[in-house]
Amino acid sequence: MNRATISDKFGAEMEALTAGTRYEISSDSDDPTPILEGYIREIMYSMYVDAHSKELAIRYQRQIEEHFSELYEFSYGVSPYDSEYRQSSQTERVALMIVDEKARYTKQIEKLFAKNNRFYAALKVVDPDDRELLLDYFERNMLVEYEVLRSALKRNLKKLENFYQSELRKAEFQNEEISNSIEGTIHIREPISSEEKRKKRLDRLRKSMSGGN
Template sequence: MNKSILAEEFGEQLEAVTIGTPYAVDPDSDNFISELEQRIRRVMYNLWMDAQSQRLAKHLQRKQVAHFEELYEFSYGVPMYDKEYAGIPRDTESLAIRIIDEKQAFIKRNEHLYLRYERFKEITNNLPASSKQILVDYFEYRKKIDYELLRNTLKKHLKAIERIYKADEESKEAEAENQEDERQAKLGCKAYLINRRKVYMIPEDYAAHVERDRTERLKVYEQLGLAMP
């Protein structure tokens, strides 16, 4: 199980729940999907992925436990003949480093999955009890729900849910930008705004860029018979 499988399950569930409705999912159909319906389905997808993230996290935990047990066995000298392990370094120190790195990466991925599930719980807990029950039944427990009922429930709370996802996306983008700033700073680069674009350069290169730009502008002004401001 992985995120791709969850996405496929979402598509299958959506197709099943919309059968016989004006919103039926038909890949071969040219039926127009309204902007509102597109917004509802985007929110549905996000809610589905959030609600199922805990299930995925637990599955990955079980899988990783077995994986790390095999790595530990190998590190103690137990022969592993499976082709899957052909590329594993034979010395214990290298393997220990690999185990640590893999564990840290796994913990980070799973923390993200649990945070997504917590977001789903936060969204549904802030809804009226009747709306919460409908969304939890469909998105978390994958129960069959009348699509008109599900759609109307989402439509009622659409703007509020969209705001949460938009705020989280903006926060994620800001965090990624800060991380890139820190990474570039370690390389001796700073962020400069050039032609309305953020560009990372070392100060010396930026100074050279400014001088080239000034020289080019000076030539243009001279050709026009104007004084450089």
């Protein structure tokens, strides 16, 4: 399982959930998604990905432990050598590469756990009466009728939109701080408006739910 698999799973679930309703999703349809429905599905997708990030992080942890165990075994079998300039041995270089690779994977796993924490933070802004329903669907994988789920999200749409927009601004600010702390040439790019970002996310979401077409 990876992020693409989660997106595909969400698209399949949405198609099954909406079947037989007036919100039915069909990969054969070229009809545009109504604006309000698009906003609701965008929030659904964000919460779905965040809720399933913990499962993905744990899966990565198991795979990475096996992967690095094999790499360490391989590194012990590499014959060391020293040049006349006292360069590091091949064994040491392989070990350093493993450490760097492990750090990258560790950071990726931390981000996935952070996304899962974001899911619970999002639930805190939701009305208490709707919280259990959203937990049933997003976390407990229980079957919830689409119109019931949609109604709960619609009631909390503004709160959830504000929450995710705030999280996005926070992430952008943190990235900007990191970029400013790095010495070197700064490449200035035209900022992308929030509306443009929303449209791009909706386009990706539509492609995911229509099988990439």
